[in-house]
Amino acid sequence: MSEASGVSEMTVSRVLRNKGDVSEATRERVREAAKALGYVPNKIAGALASSRVNLVAVVIPSFKNLVFPEVLSGISEALEDSELQPVVGLTDYLPEKEEKVLFEMLSWRPSGVIVAGLEHSEASRAMLARADCPVVEIMDTDGEPIDNCVGISHRRAGRIMGESIVEAGYRRVGFIGTKMPLDYRARKRFEGFTRALAKAGLEIADSEFYSGGSALAKGRELTQAMLSRTPDLDFIYYSNDMIGAGGLIHLLDQGIDVPGQVGLAGFNGVDLIDGLPQRLATMDACRRQIGERAARLVLARQEDPSAEAVKEELTPTLSTGETLLRT
Amino acid sequence: MSEASGVSEMTVSRVLRNKGDVSEATRERVREAAKALGYVPNKIAGALASSRVNLVAVVIPSFKNLVFPEVLSGISEALEDSELQPVVGLTDYLPEKEEKVLFEMLSWRPSGVIVAGLEHSEASRAMLARADCPVVEIMDTDGEPIDNCVGISHRRAGRIMGESIVEAGYRRVGFIGTKMPLDYRARKRFEGFTRALAKAGLEIADSEFYSGGSALAKGRELTQAMLSRTPDLDFIYYSNDMIGAGGLIHLLDQGIDVPGQVGLAGFNGVDLIDGLPQRLATMDACRRQIGERAARLVLARQEDPSAEAVKEELTPTLSTGETLLRT
């Protein structure tokens, strides 16, 4: 590359990074040579020399849950006109895998780490605390962050939903959700939810926890099973919109009046549910916004390394849709 | 690190990589020191020194299309017990962005590149051709691959669906799909489809192309619009299962007999549709399998750098579900 353009390696480097003053003439010569050779600079060497890596590690459980693609797209958008680029690692909700992925990613010395959740293994927390880059824990604010934190309080989200259901006059409430050990945030919502009911002197009348399979199909199946087991239910709360949609489809299929006879609510506000015969009551998890804010926090710390850690709790909005009676 | 354990840097390196013989005693000492210090080796330096990077670049259009998360999970699974790790880059179906992402990723000298589609800009093709690592173009086999290729023939997939519809006796066929310029594969399916109809002396009776919005809602909307515009349609082919599901919901809502009065078919076989009141006719795109095979091709080339380029066309299976009359 240096020979092909007849200038020093250093000058080539300057041209390709638009750094430092270089005459327009040599500039042109270098660019031509680069194009002719199909030259792709070696970022590994560059990163080693400059100790700057324009990568942001994003560590999330899975892509199956529609939530995360949206968070990611928020992140991508916010980083769009910066130098930084997101790199994703998947944990499958497994702490050991999270540990492995974090180790792997940190060994590339990224400019920032965005990681889902506040619950990590001891080792993971240690790595994150030691990493000399900004760390942002996202999705959840119910706990002690290592550095920055952006999310919603899932406990509060569950509580608000519980309160709305009670206020709307429902009394025999069932719950259908994913198996909890896998998903702390779903569990926190469940806790907030039961607590809200308890305050009104109610208990969960029936509940069901599933794992695996098509969420929509599971929703139908489990709803059917639950209603035949506990026929006097007047409301079902689902841990996400997909199973909720399945439940809705089942009830409509059976000619059951929603929300008069049985009310329904999900969680997330995925735009999928826009197309259903009735709009499911749900609560927005602020996914996109969380991604954006998290990315901005990384950028902020880059500009000012002394910037303080921020904990930002967003407010999820409840939409009653057409499956939860209004009060 | 070297000081803390009292051995040479080299020995540390050997222990941490399980390379070369080291006595169990020093091994232990090094590991302890590493843990105590929270030492995370610098892969940048390692990669530069060894010119080995255990990363596989995966370049796909988007995560919104459910297809890609599944492909990715196939890739992850196949790489699970190798050294390699997938790193994803997004193009948003934009050639310029693909170019940028490829450049960026290639500059990290990955061990392999897996990229969606066979259509790339001149510059992208040149980069890929020059990259000194295995390249696998996935999803599509209708075209000339640069190196390896795994996918299905979308033209053929469209043709088979067209033939099945004709054989089932449908004559007034509509099409609803995404705007084509964005998606070559959808276009190829459309081409194959119209060709199959043409062979039977038929033409598309009506068609509609959308972009953006909730696929399910769009499906309902556009299906309604199309049927009121062209009431004698007896079949609608959708470019994906999500809009197809929206159409199905609309028709059932209207009390229209499916598949007697109007037949429906989608494309992809996403397991979402398992939960619908009727199983939508669809065609499996072999997403997971494509991911797996692609990853294996990268691994194969790693083991034997002289391995020849492979072009692998998988066979999508048609499932008539319950929305396409059987013959």
Add this chain to the structure above:
DNA sequence: CTGAAAGCGCTAACAG
């Protein structure tokens, strides 16, 4: 505006 020297943190290759 351009170049030369030094070194980023590791590993290959060779010696003991």
Add this chain to the structure above:
DNA sequence: CTGTTAGCGCTTTCAG
């Protein structure tokens, strides 16, 4: 089994 010596391909820093 362990240590030493050279770089990997860039960028930083300092001289022109």
